[in-house]
Amino acid sequence: MRVDTRTLLLGDWTPVVRDGIDVLRLGILGGAVAYAVTGDWGAATLLALFGGITVVARLVNLPRLYDLSLTVAMALQGFGEVLGLYDEWGHFDDLVHFTLPMLTAPVVYIALARVEVVPDPRDETHLPHYVGIAVVTASLGISMGALWEIYEWRSDAWLGTNLSMDNDDTNGDLVRDTLGSLVGAALLVAWTRFGWGSVRRIPGVNTHEDVDA
Structure with a gap:
């Protein structure tokens, strides 16, 4: 089968x-298997968890x-942990x-749109809706960042971890969470x-064709 640039970038290969x-x-997922073979079950479980999330994303047919965004995020988080990149x-x-x-x-916004909690990005949208999409999406990201900081705080107290350095570290993380959420x-x-x-x-299907899940 001849593979052109469009197919190479957009699929579908097989x-x-x-x-x-x-x-x-x-x-x-291969990283999870490799760590399992070496007996590092903590790293294997972590990568299997993040890999499993990406498999769910594939099954629900995300854009x-x-x-790609979710898969890259899970790869960053997973391999960052197991390879000690944070340290x-x-x-x-x-x-x-x-x-x-x-x-x-x-991605969380799109997931909510798929279950009709918020407007689908494909729906007819006007300025107030754009503002609403931005506010909801940014709020979701900021909330996830805040929840993670709460987890770090309680994990240090209850599990003896050392995830939260000090108030400056927490505040800096929240600022970066906010900036990333806004982008x-x-x-x-x-x-x-x-x-x-x-x-x-x-690939090649008109953007306005009915492609709802």
Whole structure:
């Protein structure tokens, strides 16, 4: 089968491995298997958990961009933990606190749209709706960041971990969570502005074709 640039970037290659996103997904799951073989069950379980989340994203047929976003976010979080990048590179935590809300908050919004809790990005949308999408998406990302900080605080107290350094560290994380959430919200508004929907499209299909899940 001849593979052109469009097919290489957008898929679908085969029914099993559709595109590069699936390759990354398999990389996370492969990492889980590799750590399990070496007997590091903590790392294996962590990667299996994050890999499982990406498999769910594939099953629900997220748009490619947001499937990629979620998969990259899970890879960053998973491999960052098991490879000790948080300890090895001081700014890795800063990177994750910015990118995770940016990449995952829009995915959570799309998930809510799929169950008709919020408007679908593909629906007819006007300025007040754009503002609402931005506010909801940013709020989701900021809330997830705040919940994570609460988890770190309680984990240190109850489990003896050392996740939360001090108030400056917590406040800095929340600032980066907020900035990432705002960027993610802006990107989702741009996605909405072009009328792209909440499900994966077949390459070449018109953006306004009925593609609801």
